[in-house]
Amino acid sequence: MRIGVCVKQILDPTIVKFNIVTGQLDNVRYIMDPVDEVAVSEAIKQRDKHGGEVVAISLGPSKAEEVLKTCLKMGADEAIHLCDESFNTLDSYSTSIVIARFLSKNRYDLILCGKESTDEGNGFLGAGIAEELNLPLVTSTTRIDVFTDTNSATVRRRVKGGDREVVETSLPAVFTVDSVLSSPLYPPLRTILAGLKKSITILDAQALGIDLASIEPALASLGISQPKPRLKKTATMDSSLSAQERMKLLMSGGVQQKKSSAIEKPPREAAAEIIQFLIDNRIIVRQ
Amino acid sequence: MSGQDNTAIPETSASSAQNKSNGNGICFIAEHKDGKLEDSSLLLAAEARSIADNLDEDVAALIIGHGIRDLAQGFRPYGVDKAFVFEDKLLETYSPEFYVDVMSQLIGPNKPSVILFATSPLSNDLAPRLAARLKVGLVSRYTQMEKDSEGKLLVHRHIHGGKARVTLTPLKKPMIASVDPQMLTLQKAREAKDTQIIEPPIRLSPRLSTTRVTDFIKADPCAVCVSEAEVVIGVGKGLGCAENLNAVDELARIIGGSIGGSRRATDEHWIVDERRIGLTGKTITPTLYLVCGISGAFHHTLSIKGSKLILSINTDKNAPITKMADLAIVGDMHAIIPELTRQLREIMKPTT
Ligand SMILES: Cc1cc2nc3c(=O)[nH]c(=O)nc-3n(C[C@H](O)[C@H](O)[C@H](O)COP(=O)(O)OP(=O)(O)OC[C@H]3O[C@@H](n4cnc5c(N)ncnc54)[C@H](O)[C@@H]3O)c2cc1C
Numbered sequence: 322m323r324i325g326v327c328v329k330q331i332l333d334p335t336i337v338k339f340n341i342v343t344g345q346l347d348n349v350r351y352i353m354d355p356v357d358e359v360a361v362s363e364a365i366k367q368r369d370k371h372g373g374e375v376v377a378i379s380l381g382p383s384k385a386e387e388v389l390k391t392c393l394k395m396g397a398d399e400a401i402h403l404c405d406e407s408f409n410t411l412d413s414y415s416t417s418i419v420i421a422r423f424l425s426k427n428r429y430d431l432i433l434c435g436k437e438s439t440d441e442g443n444g445f446l447g448a449g450i451a452e453e454l455n456l457p458l459v460t461s462t463t464r465i466d467v468f469t470d471t472n473s474a475t476v477r478r479r480v481k482g483g484d485r486e487v488v489e490t491s492l493p494a495v496f497t498v499d500s501v502l503s504s505p506l507y508p509p510l511r512t513i514l515a516g517l518k519k520s521i522t523i524l525d526a527q528a529l530g531i532d533l534a535s536i537e538p539a540l541a542s543l544g545i546s547q548p549k550p551r552l553k554k555t556a557t558m559d560s561s562l563s564a565q566e567r568m569k570l571l572m573s574g575g576v577q578q579k580k581s582s583a584i585e586k587p588p589r590e591a592a593a594e595i596i597q598f599l600i601d602n603r604i605i606v607r608q
Numbered sequence: 609m610s611g612q613d614n615t616a617i618p619e620t621s622a623s624s625a626q627n628k629s630n631g632n633g634i635c636f637i638a639e640h641k642d643g644k645l646e647d648s649s650l651l652l653a654a655e656a657r658s659i660a661d662n663l664d665e666d667v668a669a670l671i672i673g674h675g676i677r678d679l680a681q682g683f684r685p686y687g688v689d690k691a692f693v694f695e696d697k698l699l700e701t702y703s704p705e706f707y708v709d710v711m712s713q714l715i716g717p718n719k720p721s722v723i724l725f726a727t728s729p730l731s732n733d734l735a736p737r738l739a740a741r742l743k744v745g746l747v748s749r750y751t752q753m754e755k756d757s758e759g760k761l762l763v764h765r766h767i768h769g770g771k772a773r774v775t776l777t778p779l780k781k782p783m784i785a786s787v788d789p790q791m792l793t794l795q796k797a798r799e800a801k802d803t804q805i806i807e808p809p810i811r812l813s814p815r816l817s818t819t820r821v822t823d824f825i826k827a828d829p830c831a832v833c834v835s836e837a838e839v840v841i842g843v844g845k846g847l848g849c850a851e852n853l854n855a856v857d858e859l860a861r862i863i864g865g866s867i868g869g870s871r872r873a874t875d876e877h878w879i880v881d882e883r884r885i886g887l888t889g890k891t892i893t894p895t896l897y898l899v900c901g902i903s904g905a906f907h908h909t910l911s912i913k914g915s916k917l918i919l920s921i922n923t924d925k926n927a928p929i930t931k932m933a934d935l936a937i938v939g940d941m942h943a944i945i946p947e948l949t950r951q952l953r954e955i956m957k958p959t960t
Contacts, residue, residue, distance in 0.1 A: 334770075337768050338771060339772045413746065414740075414744070414746075442767070444735075448739065458737065458819075460733045460736075461733070479729075480729045483828075483829070484826055484827050487824065488820065489820045501833070539743070539744050539746075543776065545767070548773040585925065585938040585939065587939075588939065588947040591921075604896050
């Protein structure tokens with residue numbers, strides 16, 4: 322079984338800071354996107370179970386080779402670095418096309434990527450690849466069972482509140498992974514040492530046979546700025562609204578809740594207060 | 609970059625006038641359940657109207673499914689001009705392949721400027737697929753959409769875990785964008801409209817579906833991991849001792865909550881480490897976080913910001929958590945929780 326897994330190098334979001342003076346990011350530390358680490362761990366587990374090889378693919382500047390080195394140390398068989406000056410400003414649509422073009426050169430039974438990157442969180446890549454390669458797509462997978470005899474897979478995907486949908490699909494297919502899919506992998510020293518010896522294949526636009534002018538970007542970035550506090554929109558209560566609509570408005574957070582000072586009441590009244598709050602916000606309904 | 613922008617501007621503004629006449633300027637996807645519109649769809653209709661007013665375009669709803677023909681009337685107060693409706697028994701249950709196919713056919717050659725989704729498990733699956741099918745851009749969870757002084761459409765969204773904001777502009781039509789309904793306002797339009805219903809002929813091919821849903825596994829809301837729970841009850845040092853967890857457990861069972869807690873609670877082994885919330889534990893995004901006897905230290909609150917509602921019970925009215933809470937009760941959790949459970953038993957049945 323040949324498994325392709327897409328990995329991305331991101332800025333560690335827990336420490337990065339926006340500098341208002343320079344308009345740039347400070348405290349920059351590069352890490353492998355944690356959700357991609359989950360995808361690589363899963364790819365390796367699947368390979369160990371069914372045989373075959375894991376190909377880790379990253380599109381990014383030369384620095385991104387670091388994450389591919391990590392993949393090799395985790396036990397990936399091959400590492401592909403899609404690296405070209407002209408790739409640096411690609412939007413997510415064009416990125417998915419370039420990666421798909423690379424994948425189209427070989428047969429892959431399984432293509433994995435994170436359900437959304439931790440830095441941008443747009444969640445487009447898997448869909449972009451699946452569409453370009455005309456493959457089935459299952460998003461937010463939390464468990465993957467592959468059946469090599471029938472060339473199919475049964476996967477679970479995350480829906481609301483811990484519920485799971487069970488989906489069957491033929492292979493090859495693209496799965497985007499949820500961070501609960503796979504526990505971290507602790508590769509044995511032997512695997513790490515073997516990984517250190519492997520080399521990374523670097524492919525630029527020419528080697529890929531890609532004419533970027535033929536890929537029309539979908540979005541242009543006009544730059545970054547300081548995040549505005551994510552205030553809920555406020556509106557004055559519209560008197561033409563019905564009582565039910567007003568409640569919806571409240572529960573939607575449309576009107577900012579008055580941060581009335583803390584309520585101090587005896588247990589009975591306090592509990593009644595809580596219940597009213599739960600009802601107003603539709604957490605519970607009165608029988 | 610600027611070269612691309614320049615080509616984008618005339619296209620957008622030239623076609624907006626045209627859109628006004630053919631009526632599909634700002635499109636939004638209506639979600640519904642059990643024959644009723646989801647609240648998020650009404651919020652989205654209002655959002656679409658406000659964007660459309662800004663760009664001088666029309667608003668169109670896209671409603672697909674089974675038994676949904678009458679739903680469009682629900683949009684009347686929000687000034688929705690048109691509703692593209694498609695009904696088929698095959699759409700009774702969600703199939704991403706069918707849905708994407710129908711949507712792209714409904715959208716057809718009259719490309720709207722924007723197609724809006726409200727974030728939900730369904731739209732997280734569907735919006736990227738639709739963008740990929742139409743070969744256009746996707747902007748997930750935008751925080752603001754506006755027109756600049758030259759009439760160019762700008763979309764802002766947060767990146768790097770909220771540490772920075774990026775501003776994007778579409779180079780192709782339509783742009784697919786999703787927004788968190790929690791941020792929207794249910795504002796009625798200046799004028800209500802009789803939403804015109806359009807049912808274009810569409811052919812559904814049953815062999816389209818490459819994946820098949822075979823089962824659904826319902827989670828036990830009390831057992832589920834706190835990171836996925838819709839209702840989380842957090843306990844901290846204020847719990848006092850392990851025995852006191854029984855009362856919390858009873859409450860959790862009646863409201864369908866998953867119990868988690870602070871590091872103090874895990875250090876004391878009142879709850880297992882997997883249920884710790886915070887920097888060294890899980891991040892939660894529930895609809896309700898009921899925080900009992902937790903002070904609200906930075907290491908803890910860092911991971912609870914995605915909670916839609918925070919309700920705290922704490923004896924200390926100056927505890928930091930009370931400032932974050934939508935409702936802060938000052939009092940003894942050991943007295944309030946059993947009382948709350950008792951009153952709940954009398955009145956309710958859980959919704960989820
Ligand atoms: C590197 C590092 C990582 C950390 N990671 C985490 C983490 O992941 N998660 C985490 O939670 N903490 C973490 N901490 C610890 C954190 O800083 C706090 O110490 C901890 O969250 C406090 O837990 P608490 O709120 O339960 O206890 P306290 O701060 O002691 O608060 C107890 C609260 O209970 C209230 N109370 C007492 N009795 C009652 C009663 N009968 N009824 C109602 N209220 C009552 C008190 O008024 C008080 O506000 C970390 C600390 C460090 C240094």
